[in-house]
Amino acid sequence: MSPRVTGVALLLAGAATAVVPGFTWFSGPPPATPTHASGFAGSGQLWMLPLLGVLIVLAGVGFVSARPGTGRAVARWAGPLALAAGLVAAALAVWAASDPVVSLRVTTDGLTETVPVAVTLEPAAFAAPVVAGIAAAIGAVATRVGWRR
Secondary structure (H helix, E strand, O other): OOHHHHHHHHHHHHHHHHHHHHOEEEEEOOOOOOEEEEHHHHOHHHHHHHHHHHHHHHHHHHHHOOOOOOHHHHHHHHHHHHHHHHHHHHHHHHHHHHOOOOOEEEEEOOEEEEEOOOOEEOHHHHHHHHHHHHHHHHHHHHHHHHHOO
């Protein structure tokens, strides 16, 4: 794989990792209308995904901007960066999806009541670990290429 293709793939995976917590991750069927919560609203650890996505994008920028013949040198730092950020992002996404702490709070006439509802995972909850895992896999391959003798 060329450094440019690797870089573009990491740019796309990093951007997806950064924005996917903003989509609807959780939904619940209250009596009147369905309620939806983004990853940010439903899980505190997902606030780290944009930062980790930026690190993956940084690794991609390193590959895209590499001069001819310097791909292995870039892979020595960019590969481990993408691998580590992708693994942490995937682990946080799996953690958030496997143990959602989402509850419905109803406020009427100044009184707030928490209503227990069954939480349904939306597609973004499944997409986040996948794109982070793709970034980690690309980082692993790049690290291997960069450090092989």
